[in-house]
Every structure is written in C-alpha cells, then in structure tokens.
Amino acid sequence: MRETWRWFGEFDPIPLDQVAQTGAQGIVSSLHAVPYGEVWSRELIAARRTQIESAGFSWDVVESLPVHEDIKRGTGDLKSLFANYRQSLANIAAEGVSTVCYNFMPILDWTRTDLAAPVARGGTCLHFSAAKMAAFEIHMLGRADAREDYHQDAVRAGDAWFASASKDDQAALFHAVMSGLPGALDRYDIDGLRSVLTSYAGITHDDLRANLARFLAEVVPTAADLGIRMCIHPDDPPRDILGLPRIVSSEDDIRWILQAQNDPVSGLTLCTGSLGSAQGNDVPAIAKVFADRIHFVHLRNVTKSTDGSFTESAHLAGDVDLVAVIDELLEAECRRDVDLPFRADHGHALLSDTEMDAQPGYTMIGRLRGLSELRGIICALS
Template sequence: MNKNDQKLEQTFRWFGPADEVTLADIKQTGATGIVTALHQIPCGDVWTEADIMERKKMIEDAGLTWSVVESVNIHESIKTGTAERDLYIEHYKISLKNLSKAGINVVCYNFMPVLDWTRTHLRFTLPDKAVALRYDAIALAAFDLYILKRLEAFTEFSEDVQQRAKAYLANLKDDEVKLLTETIMAGLPGTDEVFTIPEFNEHLEKYSKVDKTVLRENLAYFLKGIIPTAEAEGIKMCIHPDDPPFPILGLPRIVCDEEDLQFIVDAVDSDSNGITFCTGSLGANPANDLPAMIERLGHKVHFWHLRNVQREVDGSFYEAPHLEGSNSMYAIMKAVVNEQEKRVASGKGIVNIPMRPDHGHLILDDFNRNTYPGYSVIGRLKGLAELRGLELGIRGN
C-alpha cells in the first residue's frame, strides 16, 4: 500500500454552488475531497441519479472528489415515529442506491430533533480578534425561560440559573434579543431556514411523548430499515454526535457519549452502521475521554470531524483553535493514527479515513466574505494545515 493511502483523506465541507467558498478556493487548501449535500432537495425527498451526477461532475471538473455526503437529512416523521416514517425510509433507501451508483459510499447523518447544531452566538470575538462560534449556557436558559417561555424549563433550571438568565436578558437590547432568537432557531446547515416561536412550539408538541428511550427506539427502527440496503450497496453510514451533547429546549438527545454510541452500533451489527467522530461535539461533554473512546470504538468510525472547544464551568463553550482548547488534539490524533495502523495490519476498514477541519474562525480576509457560520475558508485552511502537520509529525513521515 502506498504511504499516502495510509494517511487521512483531507476534505473540506462545501455547501454547493451558492457557497461563497468556491471549489477553486478549496483546491488551493490542499484538500482533495469534498464533503457536501444536495441542500436544494427538501428533507425526505429522493435524491435522483441526475441530481447526484450533476453535483459530482461539478466537483470532479474542479479536480476534486466527492468523498462524503453530509448529510442525507432524516425526515422528522422517522424521528417521531409517525405512520409516514416507512415511506420516508423507502425514499432514503432509494437515495442511498442512487449515491452508490455514482460511486459515493460514505454518508454522514444526524438524529438531532428539529434543530441541527445549536449556538447562541455566531460572532464571538476572541482576544486575537478572530471570531468564533459560542454556546452560552445562560443565554440559552434566558431564551428557553423568558422568550420561548417553555413551562417545563422552570423545573429544569436551578433558581440561580433562572436569576442569572433573567439578568442576562434584561441587559439585551431589542435587536440583540432578536439576534439571539434567530441564532438559536436556525434550521439545517446550508439553508436560510429560521423557525418562528409558534413553529418551534408546534415541533415541541410533536415531541411531547418522545423521550430519550422512544427516540432511541425510533433510531434503531430507522437503522434496521436502511442498513441492509447500505450494506448491499457498499455504503458506510456514520452518525454525527449531538451538538451540544446534552438535552436542550425540551428536546431529547441520544448521541452524546460512549454509551449512546455503543447502543447505536449494537442496534444493527454491520460495518455499514458506523460513526462520524466529531471531537468538538463530543468534546463539549467533559465526561467524554475522546482518545479512550477512539481506542474502543475507532473500528466503527468512517469519518472524522476534527475541531476543539474551550469548555467553561457553567456548561458554556466556544470554538477554540484546532490545536488548543479543552481536549488534547495530539492525544486524539495519536489515537486516530493508531486506529489506522490497526486497519493496515488487519486489512479491514477504510484506511485513509476522510477527515475535515470544522467550525473555523473568521480571520484575515474571511471578514470580507459572507460564508456560512463556522465555514470560513481561511480559518478552516489554518485548521487543516495544523491537523495535517500534527498527523505527519505523529507518523514521523
């Protein structure tokens, strides 16, 4: 095996033709793979062969490879377990078959209810004037208690947090309240969707009888439905952890720690039922020992999201530089390289596992581009360069 085939495949997320970060930009980062999705297709609809091939040709014409789909989003009826879920599972299976025909065989997905990753601030200024994403636990509580006005929140938050949240909200101007609301209520990445409070409350009502146990059962039902197709088509499905990795706004979370991940991979025993190991999402939970988790579950990882967060004592965190923050990226990368060496020795699994830098800061000329939050080009280029150097340093070649 060529030594280059034993290294991580360096990839970059791209949100399609409307993304201000172009394929030509990405080509110059040194990444060879593209992580993207057909964001224009409504969640639950079939991805046609024609749509897939059109996007694939666009990527290949730029001298790149469509390495990972992120994501074929999962319809809410599957998550809530309603009667329509079987129809949408069939749609999902057809999309997987069409992706396989195009030679695309790694599919990242998540099972987060209603919202995707959630932050309270999209432009948090760091001491060096770079701008990062931030999750402020008190700001989230202020929204939940006094803007969303969810009744159960008053029993979930301590009296101290309620008072701090009230004081936080009192110091916000009207436009800041509006911005906080829109930031938390943002929909799927790659879209401009923002839920209104009434719309979100409708979703909460649909989840009123869906607790962690039920949501887990619904995920297992989905996996039992699609993994045989994925296996037959040679596709590796890899679930993304919840972000943040704990329940928010009255919605359950079921992909937060090692116990959750073990339940998922045990739900259907197949190499096609795997994990997207996001060190930022899992790293926001101080109880998660990331290198140890990779040691035990690394054989199920088909895709790496490598980023770091700086945790704070009240549960807040912000996106740290890739090689800094609360988690040791050296220890993480060492565990990743060890997993690759196991695969080389056994001949099992993807060896050059795709990885991407994630949630880059706004730095330098990034401020002059209207990019999706967390997906600046220079900030992610910096992260990719750091990760590339760390990997090569650990390998010694």
C-alpha cells in the first residue's frame, strides 16, 4: 500500500518540506480555488504538479474534483457542466494523475458538531453529537419533521442542550456544522442555509440516485478512455442530514453505484471512518466485497453510540477493525497487482497541533501518529 498525505496547497499551514518528514510518498491534493463547475486548466494542474514534485513527491490522487450542486439536483445547464467535468478529467490525465476522488453529498461534504472535543490524556478530536445536531435542526434551523429523523434519546438530549445553551454555544455549533460547507463560512447564516436547502426541496433518494446515474453515464466512459480511476467517497456521516438525502451510505448503496456503470474504472474510495459511523456497516466485509473496485483508501476510526453519535478515535482504538480491513486490502493488492494509495485520514490535535490553524482533522502530529500506526500494521501483515 502506498502512503499518501492530503495537502491543501495554499490553504495548508503545513509546508511540503515538513510533510516530507512523515515518510509519505505521494500527495493527495485539489485545486481548491477553482469554483465548482469550472474547468481545471492544464496550466493550473501543471503548476500544482510541479510544486508537489519539486518537494520530492508525486501527485497520486486528486481529492476532490467537485461535482456541481446543479448536477446533484439535476437542474441548470447540465450539458456545460458535464462537458467541463470531462475536460477537467482530460487535463488531469494529461498531467499524469490517474486517480480522482469525488462525492455526491448534497451541500455538505461532511458534518461534525464539535471540532475540538477533549480527548483523554490531552488533545482534541472531531465529534458528532446526534443530540446537538438534532437541536440544531429542530431549534436553530427550525426544520419541519426534524424530530422524526433522530433517535428519541438524541431528541430529548438535544432539547435539554438547547434549553441551557448560550448564544456562544449556539454560534460554536453553527460554525462546526458549517465547516463541512466548503467556502460557505463567510456567506451563510441560518437564513442563508435555509434558503440553499430549499433548492433541494422535493428531491428524494431515488431522484438523487437518478442524477448520480446520469453523472456517471456522462463521465465514466471518458474516464475509461483517459485511464482515470474514479472513486466515489461515502457519505459522512452515512445518514440523511438537514433533510437532504444521502445515497452512498451502505453496502447496498455502493453495490448499486458500481453496477450503474459496471466498468472497473468506476470505483470506491473506501473511507473506514465514514462507513464505520453507521451501526449496520461491517467495514471489513465491505472491503472484502468491493476489493476489486477500491481505488483509494481513507483509514481512520470511530467509536459509536446507540443514538447515532460518534467520536473520531485514535486509529487503533475505535470500533472499526482496521487490522482486518488492511488484511483484506493487502490480499486484494496481490490479486490485482496494484499498489493502493491510502492516507491516514484525520488525526487528533496533539501537542503543537492545537496552536495550528489547520483544516479540521488535518493536523500534523495527529496524522503522523496515525500514519505510523498504520504503517506498523501493514509491515506486520506483509
């Protein structure tokens, strides 16, 4: 398995010369400044590739080439959006990058309620409180039917939390939830969020699946011609959020997606933390079932609660059996004769990490610890 490290380019406080000290071989990156739906020019891609290679790395994975919200909604000038996506893929391939991660989550790329939850013995981690999220949807957002979407224990606890929450508490929760909305921190307030949610009004799970199927039909043949492996990222968390449908949350969801375009280049980003956040997901079994269509791997761990809450644990301390997952992946590598790129996904904020203005979860020391632990598993199993 090939060690990679996610790097946010000009938005990342961790320079590549420090990343080099982690031992990672490849970089996972994106062009975060390009607006969604616009073509990634070959010039911009080449500049990022040169920047990465000058530091002694290869650009192994694009994460992500974002899918415009109009494609997910099935509205607007879809012909132009599909053409732009295909041209971006062509430009990426021309610069030698052959793995592209993407997601199909409406509006929110990921959702947490706490960005700095305390960890025993020091440090902080990301946390999803079903109670706080229920409070956010019921009391702060005022979404109709939100009470029916959460475990009743979470609803009761959320009511109690909101009753005692200060304005600062509510602001911190709003900030945490909005952190999963790329570029939105400076343009959405509660009213703005309500407004953008109305653009998905009436869109069902079946509608979103149909729109994903259309997207795949438009781009997978091009990816196959270009030699690009497309790998969809699971929903994070794997459940409906804010009344928005989620369709990449389970083994059955993944099976449907891979059958929609039954081409080996249309594959999965196996994110053990995202899938592992749902009580019903057996992540080692999912790794085994879809081993031949996994093109990229995010390895992290979570501890779950029965009300739907979860905490991002240390990589070897959660509910997901990462040793079993890695064992399945190593077996698949031998069978497929591939070197799967993986990264230590997220990490606790440890020591000087707490003083760094990094993207949530993308700490230096915490991820270095995770990568070291995962490296040990891989060496032992190999």
